[in-house]
Every structure is written in structure tokens, then in C-alpha cells.
Amino acid sequence: MRLRAEILHKIREFFRKRGFIEVETPFLLPYVIPESYIDAIKTEDGYLHTSPELCMKLLLASGYEKIFQICKCFRKGEKGKLHLPEFTMLEWYHVGIDYNGLMQECESLITFLCRELSGKEMLRYKAKEIDLSPPWQKLTVHEAFRRYASVSLDEAMDKGIFEEVIVSEIEPKLGIEKPVFLKDYPVSMAALSKIKDNYAERFELYICGLELANGYTELTDMKEMRERLKKENEKRKELKKEPYPMPDAFFLKVKQLPDCSGIAFGIDRLIMLFCNEEDINNVVAITSEDLTYC
Secondary structure: OHHHHHHHHHHHHHHHHOOOEEOOOOOEEOOOOOOOOOOOEEEOOEEEOOOOHHHHHHHHHOOOOEEEEEEEEEOOOOOOOOOOOEEEEEEEEEEOOOHHHHHHHHHHHHHHHHHHHHOOOEEEEOOEEEEOOOOOEEEEHHHHHHHHOOOOHHHHHHHOOHHHHHHHHHHHHOOOOOOEEEEEEOHHHOOOEOEEOOEEEEEEEEEOOEEEEEEEEEOOEHHHHHHHHHHHHHHHHHOOOOOOOOOHHHHHHOOEOOOEEEEEEEHHHHHHHHHOOOOHHHHOOOOHHHHHOO
């Protein structure tokens, strides 16, 4: 717990030194961003947020340019060695940079933390020494499939097994000696990222096979964002899941976002790395099971 507290302190120090403002936004919302594979926890008064994304984008639209937040997020049914239904998220947004600049900020943050905590740019995890010194490797999704997968990217997309191949064949091989940014996703996997040259300007960060972060150049066109969210709700229906209310009030308030990038970063998984711990349940003070099965 002391290491966890120190990491959180150093994260705040990193961002404040770079001119970011720490913000707080509501956990309980009347609506969430519809995502086909992420389920929100419903309450009598709305939903517990799955991330602070919508509220932070309201702040971006109102003129804030460099903001970050460390908060609890909630996702139904996520439980295991790498998942908790309640977990700690670091999310930040930076106006005026694209996903390349965001990758650079990721490098700077983690190397800063490692130097501050250990005095070096090396990390030991799962009996492996990981070199954190920049620059880190950048690998396109297309190249990752060519290098590590048993099927091509096109074949995986056609058969609907993209996520299965990523998780079982590609992720375990990423970031073993140095961190890796897996970038340039297929357009159909764009989420709310900007599309350029037939790929999505989106990346995920891996260290020793562990996914830590998901970032992208943000989609700024609200009409396009609305259409993508509608499609996510359609996918939920196909999966026999309840569709979520559309965030219409958000679209009334936000007509356009500034050019910016944003990222969701898993704090608990980051702490797993620094603690050389393979079970996320062991890096939080108390889980809900601790209260249920005393």
C-alpha cells in the first residue's frame, strides 16, 4: 500500500509539472458511452461510469486543454487475475497533440515513475528484465498479425476472431524486453478515435504481455461520434444485450471537440508491474469479496 500511495503521488507530480489540471467528475451518470463489450453497472438513478471520458470531454469542449483524473471506474462482470469490477483509472487529455505525442507522454510517465521509485530505467516482472529506456517499439496491428498470429488480419476480421487472436496469440508476445505500442487499428475497431488513411489512430500499450493503456487521437466530429455510438448499441442488440440510452444531452452541449488526444491507463495493472505481482486482487487494499466472506 505504501508503494501504491507513492505511485499515485508521483503520477500527480508528473502531470502538475507539465501544466495539467487534475479534475474530478461524477461517478453516477444518467447515461454512459454505449460499448458493445463493456457493461455498465445500473443503479436506481442511472449508471456508475465505466470511465470518466464523457465528462472530461465536456471540460475539453469548455476550453480546458490539459486535464487528468485518477478515479474509480466500474464495469459489470469483470473479475479475474487481470480484472476487477471496481478499479482505478488514470485518464488524461491533451489538446493540440495526436496519438504520437500521447505515446511519448506514456513513455515519459512510466520512465519517470521508474526512475523516481528505483533510480533506474529497468523493471523486473515475471522473472524478466524490461528495459524502459526510450524509444519504445511501435508495432502496427497489421504487422503484429503478420509476425505473431496464425491467421492474417483480414482473415481474422472476416471470421470475427480479431479479439480472440489478439488475446491468445499476440498479447503474450508483446513488450517482453521493451514496452510496445500496438497501433493503427482496423477502422471497424476505431472506437472513438480519428480515422486516417484507412486505419484508426489508436494504440494500446503492452509491457511483458500486460495491456496497460488504450489511447487515441480523438474523434472531434460529434455527428460521426453519434453514428458510431448508435452502431455500438446495434452490436449490443445483436449480442442480446440491453442497449444504453444515447447521451443526447452531451451532444446538445458539445458540437465540436478541439483537436486532441486522450488515454485510459489502468493504475492497478501499473502497480502490478512495479510490485512484480501477477494477480490484480493482490494490489488493492480490500476487494468486495473481502467484505462478503470475512
